[in-house]
Amino acid sequence: AVEIPSLSRVYQEFFNIGAAVNLRTIESQQNLLVKHFNSITAENDMKFIEIQPVQGQFTFEKADQLAAFAQKNGMKMRGHTLVWHNQTPDWVFQDVNGEQVDRETLLQRMKEHINAIMKRYKGTIFCWDVVNEAVTDEGPELYRATKWLDIIGEDYIEKAFEFAHQADPDALLFYNDYNESNPQKREKIYKLVKSLVDKGVPIHGVGLQAHWNLVNPSLEDIRAAIERYASLGLKLHLTELDVSVFNHEDKRTDLTEPTPEMLELQAERYYQVFHLLREYRDSITSVTFWGAADDYSWLSDFPVKARKNWPFLFDENHQPKDSFWKVVQF
Ligand SMILES: Oc1ccccc1CN[C@@H]1C=C[C@@H](O)[C@H](O)[C@H]1O
Numbered sequence: 001a002v003e004i005p006s007l008s009r010v011y012q013e014f015f016n017i018g019a020a021v022n023l024r025t026i027e028s029q030q031n032l033l034v035k036h037f038n039s040i041t042a043e044n045d046m047k048f049i050e051i052q053p054v055q056g057q058f059t060f061e062k063a064d065q066l067a068a069f070a071q072k073n074g075m076k077m078r079g080h081t082l083v084w085h086n087q088t089p090d091w092v093f094q095d096v097n098g099e100q101v102d103r104e105t106l107l108q109r110m111k112e113h114i115n116a117i118m119k120r121y122k123g124t125i126f127c128w129d130v131v132n133e134a135v136t137d138e139g140p141e142l143y144r145a146t147k148w149l150d151i152i153g154e155d156y157i158e159k160a161f162e163f164a165h166q167a168d169p170d171a172l173l174f175y176n177d178y179n180e181s182n183p184q185k186r187e188k189i190y191k192l193v194k195s196l197v198d199k200g201v202p203i204h205g206v207g208l209q210a211h212w213n214l215v216n217p218s219l220e221d222i223r224a225a226i227e228r229y230a231s232l233g234l235k236l237h238l239t240e241l242d243v244s245v246f247n248h249e250d251k252r253t254d255l256t257e258p259t260p261e262m263l264e265l266q267a268e269r270y271y272q273v274f275h276l277l278r279e280y281r282d283s284i285t286s287v288t289f290w291g292a293a294d295d296y297s298w299l300s301d302f303p304v305k306a307r308k309n310w311p312f313l314f315d316e317n318h319q320p321k322d323s324f325w326k327v328v329q330f
Pocket of ligand 1: 044211240
C-alpha cells in the first residue's frame with residue numbers, strides 16, 4: 001500500500017493546516033483530522049447565537065467539546081466569530097419591549113459577549129475572527145448595512161477589536177471576509193483594514209475565507225489580494241477554503257458524484273493554488289479548509305439546497321483524491 005503522508009507535516013515549514021469541525025465530524029472524521037490537520041475551527045458552535053441564544057444564558061457545552069478535541073490532539077484552534085450580521089440572535093438588538101436598543105446598550109452587549117467567550121477559551125484559542133463580512137459585495141457603500149452599523153455606527157468594528165484585545169491581550173485578532181480576491185471587494189477590505197491599522201486599532205491579521213471554485217478567482221486575483229493585504233504588514237490566514245466543483249452560476253442538480261473532468265480540473269486547481277500559497281509562506285501562517293472531506297460540506301446546501309458538492313482533498317470515504325497528491329508533491 002502507498003504510504004499517505006500527513007498533510008500538516010508536509011506543510012509544517014509553510015503554514016498550519018486547519019479544518020472546520022462540528023460535534024459529528026470530530027467523531028466521524030476523527031482519524032483524518034488527527035493525521036492531517038493541526039488546527040481546527042468551530043463551523044458554527046462558537047457563533048453568537050450558539051453561545052448566547054438568550055441574554056445572559058451562555059451555552060458553552062458544544063464549543064467546550066470542540067476546544068477539548070483541539071487540546072487533546074495538540075491542535076491550534078481559531079475562534080469564529082465574534083461580530084457578524086448572520087447567526088446572531090434578535091434579542092441582541094432589542095430592548096424588553098422589542099424596540100431597537102441604543103448605541104451604548106448594544107456596545108455593552110457586544111463587550112459582554114466578547115469578554116465571556118474570549119476569557120473562557122484564553123490559552124486554547126490563539127486567534128479570533130473578531131468581525132466577519134463587514135463590507136459590501138457591490139455598490140459604492142463601504143460598510144454592509146447591518147444592525148451593528150445601524151445602531152452603533154461605523155466604529156462598531158474598531159470597538160469589537162478593542163473589546164477583544166482587552167478580553168485577551170495575547171489573542172491574534174483578524175478581520176475575515178469572502179470574495180476577498182475580487183478586485184473591487186479587495187479594495188474595500190483593504191481600505192477598511194488600513195483605516196484600522198492607521199488608527200492603531202489592535203488588529204493582527206486578515207482572514208481570506210477562500211470559498212473558491214474550479215475557475216474563480218483567477219490566480220492573478222488571488223496573488224493580487226495576498227500582496228495587497230500583506231502590504232499592511234498583517235498576518236494572512238486562509239480561513240474557509242473549499243474548491244466547489246460548481247461555478248457560482250452553475251445550478252445543475254443532476255450529479256450523484258463528481259465527473260472525472262471535475263476531479264481533474266480540481267486537482268490542477270489545488271496544485272496551482274497551493275503552489276501560489278507556498279510562495280507567500282512569509283505572510284500566510286494558516287490555511288483552514290471549511291471542512292475536511294467530501295462526506296460533509298456546507299456547500300452541499302449552498303448556494304443550491306440539497307445539491308451535493310465535493311470540494312476537498314479527501315473523498316467521501318476519507319481517501320486521498322488526486323487533489324491531495326497534487327498538494328503534497330512539490
Ligand atoms: O460564501 C458566502 C456567500 C454568501 C454569504 C456568506 C458566505 C460565506 N460565509 C461563511 C460561510 C459559511 C459559514 O459557516 C461561515 O461562518 C461564514 O463565514
